[in-house]
Amino acid sequence: xxxxxxxxxxxxxxxxxxxxxxxxxxxxxxxxxxxxxxxxxxxxxxxxxxxxxxxxxxxxxxxxxxxxxxxxxxxxxxxxxxxxxxxxxxxxxxxxxxxxxxxxxxxxxxxxxxxxxxxxxxxxxxxxxxxxxxxxxxxxxxxxxxxxxxxxxxxxxxxxxxxxxxxxxxxxxxxxxxxxxxxxxxxxxxxxxxxxxxxxxxxxxxxxxxxxxxxxxxxxxxxxxxxxxxxxxxxxxxxxxxxxxxxxxxxxxxxxxxxxxxxxxxxxxxxxxxxxxxxxxxxxxxxxxxxxxxxxxxxxxxxxxxxxxxxxxxxxxxxxxxxxxxxxxxxxxxxxxxxxxxxxxxxxxxxxxxxxxxxxxxxxxxxxxxxxxxxxxxxxxxxxxxxxxxxxxxxxxxxxxxxxxxxxxxxxxxxxxxxxxxxxxxxxxxxxxxxxxxxxxxxxxxxxxxxxxxxxxxxxxxxxxxxxxxxxxxxxxxxxxxxxxxxxxxxxxxxxxxxxxxxxxxxxxxxxxxxxxxxxxxxxxxxxxxxxxxxxxxxxxxxxxxxxxxxxxxxxxxxxxxxxxxxxxxxxxxxxxxxxxxxxxxxxxxxxxxxxxxxxxxxxxxxxxxxxxxxxxxxxxxxxxxxxxxxxxxxxxxxxxxxxxxxxxxxxxxxxxxxxxxxxxxxxxxxxxxxxxxxxxxxxxxxxxxxxxxxxxxxxxxxxxxxxxxxxxxxxxxxxxxxxxxxxxxxxxxxxxxxxxxxxxxxxxxxxxxxxxxxxxxxxxxxxxxxxxxxxxxxxxxxxxxxxxxxxxxx
RNA sequence: GGGCGAGUGGCGGAAUUGGUAUACGCGGCAGACUUAAAAUCUGCUUCCUUUACCGGAUUAUGGGUUCGAGUCCCAUCUCGCCCACCA
Numbered sequence: 041x042x043x044x045x046x047x048x049x050x051x052x053x054x055x056x057x058x059x060x061x062x063x064x065x066x067x068x069x070x071x072x073x074x075x076x077x078x079x080x081x082x083x084x085x086x087x088x089x090x091x092x093x094x095x096x097x098x099x100x101x102x103x104x105x106x107x108x109x110x111x112x113x114x115x116x117x118x119x120x121x122x123x124x125x126x127x128x129x130x131x132x133x134x135x136x137x138x139x140x141x142x143x144x145x146x147x148x149x150x151x152x153x154x155x156x157x158x159x160x161x162x163x164x165x166x167x168x169x170x171x172x173x174x175x176x177x178x179x180x181x182x183x184x185x186x187x188x189x190x191x192x193x194x195x196x197x198x199x200x201x202x203x204x205x206x207x208x209x210x211x212x213x214x215x216x217x218x219x220x221x222x223x224x225x226x227x228x229x230x231x232x233x234x235x236x237x238x239x240x241x242x243x244x245x246x247x248x249x250x251x252x253x254x255x256x257x258x259x260x261x262x263x264x265x266x267x268x269x270x271x272x273x274x275x276x277x278x279x280x281x282x283x284x285x286x287x288x289x290x291x292x293x294x295x296x297x298x299x300x301x302x303x304x305x306x307x308x309x310x311x312x313x314x315x316x317x318x319x320x321x322x323x324x325x326x327x328x329x330x331x332x333x334x335x336x337x338x339x340x341x342x343x344x345x346x347x348x349x350x351x352x353x354x355x356x357x358x359x360x361x362x363x364x365x366x367x368x369x370x371x372x373x374x375x376x377x378x379x380x381x382x383x384x385x386x387x388x389x390x391x392x393x394x395x396x397x398x399x400x401x402x403x404x405x406x407x408x409x410x411x412x413x414x415x416x417x418x419x420x421x422x423x424x425x426x427x428x429x430x431x432x433x434x435x436x437x438x439x440x441x442x443x444x445x446x447x448x449x450x451x452x453x454x455x456x457x458x459x460x461x462x463x464x465x466x467x468x469x470x471x472x473x474x475x476x477x478x479x480x481x482x483x484x485x486x487x488x489x490x491x492x493x494x495x496x497x498x499x500x501x502x503x504x505x506x507x508x509x510x511x512x513x514x515x516x517x518x519x520x521x522x523x524x525x526x527x528x529x530x531x532x533x534x535x536x537x538x539x540x541x542x543x544x545x546x547x548x549x550x551x552x553x554x555x556x557x558x559x560x561x562x563x564x565x566x567x568x569x570x571x572x573x574x575x576x577x578x579x580x581x582x583x584x585x586x587x588x589x590x591x592x593x594x595x596x597x598x599x600x601x602x603x604x605x606x607x608x609x610x611x612x613x614x615x616x617x618x619x620x621x622x623x624x625x626x627x628x629x630x631x632x633x634x635x636x637x638x639x640x641x642x643x644x645x646x647x648x649x650x651x652x653x654x655x656x657x658x659x660x661x662x663x664x665x666x667x668x669x670x671x672x673x674x675x676x677x678x679x680x681x682x683x684x685x686x687x688x689x690x691x692x693x694x695x696x697x698x699x700x701x702x703x704x705x706x707x708x709x710x711x712x713x714x715x716x717x718x719x720x721x722x723x724x725x726x727x728x729x730x731x732x733x734x735x736x737x738x739x740x741x742x743x744x745x746x747x748x749x750x751x752x753x754x755x756x757x758x759x760x761x762x763x764x765x766x767x768x769x770x771x772x773x774x775x776x777x778x779x780x781x782x783x784x785x786x787x788x789x790x791x792x793x794x795x796x797x798x799x800x801x802x803x804x805x806x807x808x809x810x811x812x813x814x815x816x817x818x819x820x821x822x823x824x825x826x827x828x829x830x831x832x833x834x835x
Numbered sequence: 836g837g838g839c840g841a842g843u844g845g846c847g848g849a850a851u852u853g854g855u856a857u858a859c860g861c862g863g864c865a866g867a868c869u870u871a872a873a874a875u876c877u878g879c880u881u882c883c884u885u886u887a888c889c890g891g892a893u894u895a896u897g898g899g900u901u902c903g904a905g906u907c908c909c910a911u912c913u914c915g916c917c918c919a920c921c922a
Contacts, residue, residue: 712859
């Protein structure tokens, strides 16, 4: 007597898949294509964790399912390798990130193979491979040529101790994450991608995407389109000075009783009078230095009067100009008209500094009156000719009047800012730019790509705050058109590398182009993309690049991802996040090697709960899945098959349920119905057909075991079809309710199932029901044939 | 503060357009096999009452619509996530 030995079976099939390149797909084949991918991993030194396994198992289940359904499936794999962990490790140890990355990739590949994923390994990519980032640089140059990659001065986090620029996430409570020094903001020249050029399209096309609503809403909020107006306010006693504000509520213009400028606003020095100068300067300096966190934490309004006045263009009123840090420099014009009667923030400010509050909207009686200031719609008052009209109408009318007077115009503003892409770091894709003697930027000619990262000894950032690349003379010096220039030493944000990899997968070894047009348009857009992170950043950036490259004629589609599956995390058994520092992580290879095998691990992670919700690891529950696979094995290899075909109906029901569930990504219930099927087969005994169907349906979840079964049964893996006629049972259970309460279940021949009259008669003739109705009056009877249910309403 | 989502047994969770609540799995209990244990197999397992049958209650709480509500509507409570002074 033999028994289920997953490790043995898995080794056998993994070897065979490797030898036959079982999952290599054909470009431009005639069959319908299916392109699936997970968000490619950052190969950390820890190796794959169970969260990866969940993510990859979902993609693998679908890939195998669609392959069994006859589609030309592409399921590639790659590594997102640039980034901070490898660089920090290099700074600490001096070991080159290139070397660490190679080790980690080798480990990831080995682990992925032990999980038996149906990957086309000929399409493996790695973003820090010069063959890859050559084309990331090419992408940058296309954006640069069209003016969508540009340089601008911007305030950056700066650590005065380490003399380096820090990313937002490297600032902890206003202090440097490495040395703990208080960070400050420094104005520096930075590279940006002009994602705002596509703001409207990015927003408008969200609704049509087959993506989770949660992600769609997050992207909408992130883009944050606001319709309003820009209005010019003259400055009293300064003829040539105007201050432009942005507002979404021009209808409240008559209620603007003061003006507030962001501390960063460059017009401030021009406005302040001598009495106020010192105080204003001090306020601005502290405010600018303050971290975002400090500004957020302390919602208590602060501010200072400039001594200057603006003129409200609507009524000619002289209103004081203040500076306060609750006004943001990066949004709108960095100046607001304050309407304290109808804006909570302005109201708080006015209360604190005793500024006038003028009500210009009468709140309707139906509105709740618990708020101190009313920000809804209503009837306009205190606004000259506009009085008595509805605020929504006045909004249009005032803007029209302003436009006529040349004092303002309609304006759409976005919360989204341009994408800051330069990083003062070594371990990233070099920006293919050089500067001439005058400091003018020049594109590196495409035939000089890639700009390769040089091997260096010291990875620590330079005193100047530039990356370690600045210390490499051989790197910085470059000749362009016979002129000696200095290379840009900033590298690209890692998100740039991942903004186009989905297209590189379609043509990963192309030496002449980033991708071949025919191939990319055959495979892409990606049909199903799966991941559990990057709701706005990466998933917005790929959409942006897709639209840009479509405009440039390199892609024939404008949205890169048709369907997005956003999977939940796997937490520790106590529900807390798994982490290296807590030591509560689960190593997938340990799980496999302790005897469960990859099939159990994969099936368990799909069974653990709905794929899109977080789940907690359970060392007990995984045993249940092992028992299930063991029972599948026993049915096939260790139990006598029966001749009779007792399970036609349940077999076809299972085919239907598993097929529907996989298409709807309900992996957990698909596994549950396979369990029910197996339980049934244990009761009745299984014949060859039962086992073949079981193996075929099991393959997307537990491919090794399923292949072993199919080989023994001498069957192929074609996905089975169900037959409607077998879904009918011989008898149905008639449910009888009295006043909606279940009172009886009666077995009825299925020929009566669609006959309302007979169902009603059978229900009312039932002895138990009869006795319960004896002293009652029947008001009416409802028969639902679809559910074979009768509800008798009595008095 | 704003937005979105979710509350179902001891636990993870099922219930596709309103129609048999608690599928499947874990855990627990009992039995079979075994000298014994593990493994495996079989059965029971929402709660209350009952030896059992019968009966009653139950999908966070309170109301509503309906012949019928886990599902729809209103209010309240709790939890989670995202954004957070965006004018």
